[in-house]
Amino acid sequence: MDEQLIAIVGAGVMGTGISTLVVGAGLPVVLVDVDQGVLERATTAIANGLRHAQLTGALPPGRTPGELRTTLSLSDVAAADVVIEAVTELPDQKAQVLSAVSALVRPATPLISNTSGIPIDEMAAWVKNPDDLIGTHFMNPAYLISMVEVIRGPQTADRTVESVLSLLTRIGRRAVVVHDAPGFVTSRLLHPMINDAAQVVRAGTATVEDVDTLMQGCLGHPTGPLRTADLIGIDNLVDALEALYARTGDERCRPSELLLEKVRRGELGRKSGRGFYNYSEAQS
Template identity: 90%
Template sequence: MDEPLIAIVGAGVMGTGISTLVVGHGVPVVLVDVDEGVLDRAAAASANGLRHARLTGALPPGRTPAKLRTTLSLDDVADATAVIEAVTELPEKKAEVLTAVSALVRPGTPVISNTSGIPIDEMAAWVKSPEDLIGTHFMNPAYLISMVEVIRGPRTADKTVESVLSLLTGLGRKPVVVRDAPGFVTSRLLHPMINDAAQVVSAGTATVEDVDTLMQGCLGHPTGPLRTADLIGIDNLVDALEALYARTGDERCRPGELLLEKVRKGELGRKSGRGFYVYSEA
């Protein structure tokens, strides 16, 4: 059996967090992006994430982290035992990456889209072997949150599901398999709620802080929806909402003006230093 090597395409917030999880469990990663500066920042963020994960006890005790290799060449995914696509939630971008990855990997290699809402069967049109395609929805930060939503498309093979479940459990994750649909479970419920929370603030009903405090104290939401938006990345949230709206027609999924305004201003959340809250470190 081949030694495991996980290729991750996209070195943004999610790709970096998933890379940190994988190398922290002793499995080597090749992280691919088109921007060398993004890769440099991802490597630094992953090193910081490993330290954080160790301090919080999120990594197996005594496990030596594996190597994280960064590259600008997508060809470097060819020898991977699994590929995780973690690019932005734009269909045209995912189609471009998944088509290219599918042409490079060996037959039977799981091709995993880390997606927050685009149906897997829609993506199946972009790959050579739809039976090898499956979805995951890691939560941010992936190296701390143990639950992972796994999305089986109508054409996903049993072997692919089994392989990905084995990979995730080996990484200390708790996978839950759901059927394919726009937004699946977590995004279909969470993203419209965050959109509603932003519109409550826009209407002047309550402040950002009060919305989050009430949702935490009264309804048990661990961080509050607007702090969660900052963690997701408001630009990523808007992209995901637009993808949901296009596929469901649900008006609750049409991004509200406050979210759109924040994206225009570059107030994208924790990663930019300002979103609904201000952060001392971007």
């Protein structure tokens, strides 16, 4: 296990967080993206995340971080023992990446899609060996949140499940394995709730702060749904809601106008400095 090379495709918020977790656990990572600037920002974010995780005791003490290598070449995943796809929650993009990766890796290499809602069985049509494909839903920030949702598709092999559970144990994560369905468990429950919270704010029933305060104080939500939206990335949330709506027809999954307005204005949450809350002063 100590020699396992983990390839992570996509250096956005989730790919960066997962890379921080895996490197912090002592495993080598090759991080792939199509944009050199994105890779450079990810490298800085991973270094900062490692320091944060160490200060908060989220990583095992005394463990030497694994090597991080970044690359623009997808072919560098060919040598990996496990590949984690962490690109945007858009079916066309995921299909393109998963198809290319599955043609490059060795047979029986676990191919993990970090997805928030697209069914694994739908993705199985995009890969060469569907029995190697499995889903995970890491929460953001992945290096701080200890639970991971694991989604077994109808064609996922036992060996793939066992390999992924072993990896998650190695990097200090607890896993719950669920069956395949649009949104699985966490997104199917959380994303419509966030959408409802945005509807409440747009209707003028309560302010953003009051919604989050009530959900924290009365219902025990750790951060409140709208702070959670900022952490997820409002654009990512909209993509996930649209994927859910297309597959379920549930009106609660149709993105609210307030979420769409924020995406149009570039108010995407923490990563852009402003979402439902303003983070620019804290970052300056």
